[in-house]
Amino acid sequence: MIDTGHMTVLLLNTLALGDPQLLVGDGVAPRDGGWTEGTPNTGSFSAYTVLNFVGAAPAHPDIDKADPEWATRWSMSHSGGSRAQADWVATQARTRILTALKATFGDDDTFKIIGIVWTTLGGMSRNDQVDPPYWNSSDSLILTVSRVRISTP
Numbered sequence: 001m002i003d004t005g006h007m008t009v010l011l012l013n014t015l016a017l018g019d020p021q022l023l024v025g026d027g028v029a030p031r032d033g034g035w036t037e038g039t040p041n042t043g044s045f046s047a048y049t050v051l052n053f054v055g056a057a058p059a060h061p062d063i064d065k066a067d068p069e070w071a072t073r074w075s076m077s078h079s080g081g082s083r084a085q086a087d088w089v090a091t092q093a094r095t096r097i098l099t100a101l102k103a104t105f106g107d108d109d110t111f112k113i114i115g116i117v118w119t120t121l122g123g124m125s126r127n128d129q130v131d132p133p134y135w136n137s138s139d140s141l142i143l144t145v146s147r148v149r150i151s152t153p
Contacts, residue, residue: 003106010105023048040130045081047089070145079136083124086135115144
């Protein structure tokens with residue numbers, strides 16, 4: 001069984017890549033994301049991305065395998081104080097998540113990400129619930145995971 005906790009940590013670290021400009025939240029907005037003063041229209045807006053694990057299922061349910069490949073489903077939402085800022089943070093996150101291909105995770109690196117499929121690249125939409133409005137976008141993707149096969153001599 002895949003360890004989705006380890007996989008989540010791997011993806012969060014992949015998205016952050018040690019860059020303080022790209023704020024990443026684990027299921028919720030990061031503490032420093034959004035309006036810097038905590039109230040709309042006070043201070044500036046710090047763009048951010050939120051990663052959510054949506055679920056997993058065998059990648060090939062028609063094949064009876066004791067150790068299947070898994071199609072893990074993820075969503076990423078991106079927010080910015082302007083359309084351009086939201087687009088920037090979305091582009092950064094989308095580019096960085098691609099670097100997770102072939103990454104291993106789990107105890108003793110027992111699983112490997114073997115495929116990435118985008119199911120939705122969300123367009124930018126303006127949220128007028130606050131003044132001034134902010135912009136956001138949501139993406140959906142599937143990362144296929146397989147157990148690492150250790151060859152024996």
